[in-house]
Structures are given as C-alpha cells and as structure tokens.
Amino acid sequence: MDLDDELRKLFADDRLDVPVRPEADRVIVTGARRVRRRRAGVVFGGGMLSVATMLVAGTAFGVSGDAPQRTPLAAAESSGLTTTTTPPPSSTTTTDAPRTTVVPPPATTEEPTHTTATSTTTTSSSTPTKAKPPANPLAFGPTTVGPLRLGMTVDEAEATGLIQANSEPQNAAGCLGYDWAGHPAAGYHYSLVFSPKYGLVRIGGRTNAETPEGIYDGSSEDDVRAVYPDQSKPHIGHDEWVTPVPGNPSAHYWLTLRNHLVTDIRLELASQDCYQ
Known part of the structure; x- marks a missing residue:
C-alpha cells in the first residue's frame, strides 16, 4: 500500500468527523455582519475626524489669503453686530460656524501718477493792502x-x-x-494835549479819523x-x-x-512847547 492509499484511508475514518451545530450557518452570518459594521464604523469615524481636523485648521490659519477674516466677539459687540451661534445637529451633516465677514476695499488698478513738485517763490508787496x-x-x-x-483852553474843552x-x-x-471820555489810556499816552501858553495843541487817538483829503x-x-x-520837519520817529x-x-x-x-x-499846532 503506497502513501496515497494510506492518506485516503486516514481521511475516511469516521473518528475524524466533527459534528455541526444546527444553527452554525446563522451564527457565522451574524458574526460576518458584525465585523462589517465595525469596519464601516471605523472608516466613517476616521473620515469625520479628518473633516473636523481640516475645519479646525482652516479656521485657525485661514485656507488662503482671500478667506474672510473673523471679527473678535468684543469687536462685533462694540460695532453693534450680533453673532448667533447655532449648535451643529446630531445628524452626519456638517454645518460651518457663523462668521462675520469684513469686506476689504476694492483694489485699484490705476497706474501710479508721478508728480513733479514745482517750487514757487511768492514775493510779498512792500505795501500791504489798505483798509476801507x-x-x-x-x-x-x-x-x-x-x-x-x-x-482852545482846558475849560472850554472840558465843557464839551x-x-x-x-x-x-x-x-x-x-x-x-x-483822553477821550469813556476811553482811558495808559499814563502819559495822551490823545489830547494842552499847553499853558498855546492851549489845545494836539487832537488824536480816534480810529474813525479822516482828513478832508481822504x-x-x-x-x-x-x-x-x-x-x-x-x-514840514524831520522827526526822530522813522514811522511818522x-x-x-x-x-x-x-x-x-x-x-x-x-x-x-x-x-x-x-x-496839531505847528508851534507848541509840550514835546519835540
């Protein structure tokens, strides 16, 4: 008897038979389903974790330079804006967090204009514009x-x-x-001067004075x-x-x-003895 015959005889022995439970097929199918659900849960949970990680990263650092900026809560309250935050639903649908968008001013496409400064020298006239x-x-x-x-005498002038x-x-x-009545001046600053010899020798100190020649x-x-x-005569005051x-x-x-x-x-009188 060769080796093949020995193996056939061994496998044909009834002592090697394993009894099968009546519900074996149902147990196997149920176990297979449980394994598939676990694998699906792991895959889904990993995907959700990845999505959440991307959202947090995008919120913290911004996806790109054009992404809208967040306004801090204190700034939003001080500007009169109210931000309402709605908690995400329990379903698998993901909702973006509310944002306050600050719109930047439109960028200009105009070319810069180069201006050349011109220095202008203004020469003021030596004679200011006269008053009315x-x-x-x-x-x-x-x-x-x-x-x-x-x-006229002091008494005559005071009588006016x-x-x-x-x-x-x-x-x-x-x-x-x-001085003019009701308009006292500082000491020795006279509007009118009386000489004991010549009488009233000076009349001045009026802002509305005008000569007949205009x-x-x-x-x-x-x-x-x-x-x-x-x-009439030189005077020591160069502005007189x-x-x-x-x-x-x-x-x-x-x-x-x-x-x-x-x-x-x-x-004034041309001849007087009160001052030079």
Whole structure:
C-alpha cells in the first residue's frame, strides 16, 4: 500500500468527523455582519475626524489669503453686530460656524501718477493792502475836530463833555494830557494835549479819523506820500510823517505809520512847547 492509499484511508475514518451545530450557518452570518459594521464604523469615524481636523485648521490659519477674516466677539459687540451661534445637529451633516465677514476695499488698478513738485517763490508787496474808509468818519481839520478846536483852553474843552484827564495828567514840560471820555489810556499816552501858553495843541487817538483829503486809519504810506508829498520837519520817529495841513498854515498833520499803514492821525499846532 503506497502513501496515497494510506492518506485516503486516514481521511475516511469516521473518528475524524466533527459534528455541526444546527444553527452554525446563522451564527457565522451574524458574526460576518458584525465585523462589517465595525469596519464601516471605523472608516466613517476616521473620515469625520479628518473633516473636523481640516475645519479646525482652516479656521485657525485661514485656507488662503482671500478667506474672510473673523471679527473678535468684543469687536462685533462694540460695532453693534450680533453673532448667533447655532449648535451643529446630531445628524452626519456638517454645518460651518457663523462668521462675520469684513469686506476689504476694492483694489485699484490705476497706474501710479508721478508728480513733479514745482517750487514757487511768492514775493510779498512792500505795501500791504489798505483798509476801507471808516463807516462814520470824524473829520480831522483843517482847524477843528467836531466841537474841539486847536488853541482852545482846558475849560472850554472840558465843557464839551468829550474829554477826561489822563491817569498821569502832567508831563515834564508842564503840559496837561487828556483822553477821550469813556476811553482811558495808559499814563502819559495822551490823545489830547494842552499847553499853558498855546492851549489845545494836539487832537488824536480816534480810529474813525479822516482828513478832508481822504487819509484815514488804514491808508497806505504810498497814499500818504501822494496826498501830502512835503514834510514840514524831520522827526526822530522813522514811522511818522509830519506834513502841513492844507488850508491851515499854522497846523500840521502828524501821521503815525506801522507796516506802511496809517495807525493814527493827529491834528496839531505847528508851534507848541509840550514835546519835540
């Protein structure tokens, strides 16, 4: 008997038979189904974990430079915006978290414009623009200013009610200084001056003064020189112009200039002993 015959005899022995349970097929099928469900659950769970990981990464770092930006909760509340967060449903559908989108300004496609700066030198005129004449001018000259008259006494001038004594009424020459009533000036800054010998020798200090020739506070130096081309006498003040009064040879106009504009007009006696 060869080896093949021995093997056939061995496998044909009844002692090797294994009894089969009646429900064996049902048990095997149920087990196979359980294994398939477990494998499907593992695959599905891994996929969900991957999706969640991608969403978290995209939210934290942004998918690309064009992704909308998040506005912090404090910023949203301060701007009056209300953000409502809805919890995800229990189903397998994934819902993106609510976002507050900040729209960036549109990008311009215009080419940059190159400008060339031009330096402009502005030369200011030596003579500023003169002011307008006074609305209610007070005529200065040729001999009077309102009811005041050159040469009148202190008592006569006080009787008009237009003047009041200065806080330092007497100067070194013994002359008396006065202000306009209701408009006191600093000590020794007189609008009107009285000489014991010549009477009223100066009338000035009025912003609405205007000469018969049309010179007023705010007139330009050029206008002054054109109207009064002659100086009566040199004066130590380089911003003063002393000129004869047309129609009154015994009087002078004493014009004070600042920045080439008239700032004060005085009608004065040509001969007086109160100041130089």
